[in-house]
Amino acid sequence: MKFFVDTADTAAIKELADLGMVDGVTTNPSLILKSGRDILEVTREICDMVEGPVSAEVVATEAREMIAEGMKLSKIAPNIAIKVPLTWDGLTACKAFASEGLKVNVTLCFSPAQAILAAKAGAAFISPFIGRLDDIHLDGLDLIADIRTIYDNYDFGTEVLAASIRSVNHVIECARIGADIVTAPPQVIKAMANHPLTDKGLDQFLKDWAKTGQKIV
Numbered sequence: 001m002k003f004f005v006d007t008a009d010t011a012a013i014k015e016l017a018d019l020g021m022v023d024g025v026t027t028n029p030s031l032i033l034k035s036g037r038d039i040l041e042v043t044r045e046i047c048d049m050v051e052g053p054v055s056a057e058v059v060a061t062e063a064r065e066m067i068a069e070g071m072k073l074s075k076i077a078p079n080i081a082i083k084v085p086l087t088w089d090g091l092t093a094c095k096a097f098a099s100e101g102l103k104v105n106v107t108l109c110f111s112p113a114q115a116i117l118a119a120k121a122g123a124a125f126i127s128p129f130i131g132r133l134d135d136i137h138l139d140g141l142d143l144i145a146d147i148r149t150i151y152d153n154y155d156f157g158t159e160v161l162a163a164s165i166r167s168v169n170h171v172i173e174c175a176r177i178g179a180d181i182v183t184a185p186p187q188v189i190k191a192m193a194n195h196p197l198t199d200k201g202l203d204q205f206l207k208d209w210a211k212t213g214q215k216i217v
C-alpha cells in the first residue's frame with residue numbers, strides 16, 4: 001500500500017518523507033489556502049522534496065480552461081499529477097492530458113459509476129472521498145470496495161487513491177479492501193503509531209528501570 005500525504009504543509013511533508021513514509025502528495029485548493037502560499041511556489045517545493053506523484057488541482061470548470069491550467073501545472077515538475085474534478089469537463093480534460101502522457105488524478109469521486117468513467121478516460125488515479133460520504137451518513141468504505149471490485153473485474157489500470165481519510169480506521173479498512181493508495185493528513189499517519197497499551201507498557205518499563213538504578217549510557 002502506498003501512502004500519499006494530503007497537505008501543502010512542507011514541514012509536515014518533510015518530517016514524514018525523512019522516515020520514508022511518503023510515496024506521493026495530494027493538494028487541493030482548500031489545502032493551498034490553508035498553507036497561505038502561492039500555488040506554483042509551494043507545489044514546486046513539494047515536488048523537489050518528494051519523488052512520487054504530487055497532485056496539483058485545476059480550478060477552471062470548463063474543459064478548455066482546465067487543459068490550459070493543467071498544462072501550466074504540469075510544467076512545474078515531471079512528477080506532477082494534474083487533478084481534475086469528476087465532471088464531464090473534467091473527464092474531457094483527463095482524456096486530453098492522458099493522451100499527452102500526463103498523469104491525471106480524478107478527484108471528488110462519490111460513486112462507482114463516476115469511477116468507471118474516470119478509468120475509461122485514462123485517469124492514472126481515481127480519488128473516492130470516504131469521509132465526505134460518511135459525513136452524509138453513507139459508508140465511504142463501501143465505495144472503495146465497489147471500485148476495487150469493478151476495476152479488478154476489467155483489469156483497469158487506474159489506481160484507487162482513497163481520499164478524504166479522517167481516521168486510522170479508514171486507513172486500515174482501505175488496506176483490507178486493497179486500495180492501491182491512501183492519501184491521509186499528516187496527523188492521521190502519525191496517529192497510526194499510537195496504542196494505549198504501548199503507552200501503558202512503556203510507562204511500566206520506565207518505572208521498573210528507574211528502580212534498577214542503572215544507566216545504559
Ligand code: E4P
Pocket residue numbers: 006026027028107127129131132163164165183
Ligand atoms: C484528496 O485528494 C482531497 O484533497 C482530500 O482527501 C479531501 O479530504 P477532506 O474531505 O477531509 O477535505
